[in-house]
Amino acid sequence: MVTKVLPLIICLVWLASGVYSCSCAGFQHPQDQFCSSDYVFYGKVTNEQFISGPADDTANNFATWKYTFNIIFKMKGITEGVGQDVVIETAGNGALCGIRLTVGKSLILMGTEQADGTKRIGLCDFVSQLDNLTPYQTFYLFTRCSYSYHRNCRMSCKIGPNSRDCKYDPFNTNDGTICLAKKALCRREGQRCRWVNNETC
Incomplete structure (x- = not known):
């Protein structure tokens, strides 16, 4: 009986612990990433905002980072004009493919857009400085x-x-x-x- 219950307990503990991991689909070609992305642009990070999750969300699994970008050059899927701002969101936990961006840096982003219009970026997406x-x-x-x-x-x-x-x-x-x-x-x-x-x- 113990041998049957023990695996179940281990499984429940693992689920309750909120353990996640970020897994990417290999080293994608940038053209393939461009084609599959909902939006692509070059812009400068002007603001960072952390939106916390519920009080018991100590791992930030339900938290969100919001980054405001000033658009320098539009490539795909962006309705805002050059010089205007666009907000990009990412998960608050790196294990959920969330990434941290640096205010003041100019970056090329290729990401996804949700049904409600929210633009997302993650660890598996294309994020690069121009000089890279x-x-x-x-x-x-x-x-x-x-x-x-x-x-x-x-x-x-x-x-x-x-x-x-x-x-x-x-x-x-x-x-x-x-x-x-x-x-x-x-x-x-x-x-x-x-x-x-x-x-x-």
């Missing part, structure tokens, strides 16, 4: 020409391990995968998509 991008990534992000993430998302170019044209394994973080993320674009050419600028990968 390669020249290739910067060009693909800030243009809308045929060599851009934006244009080729609209052309339905697919990136992934099962892609016929632009194979990419997010769980195999070797030099080739990292090189594709930093340099290559999956571009529509006629009836097919193919990697470009991948010659050294």
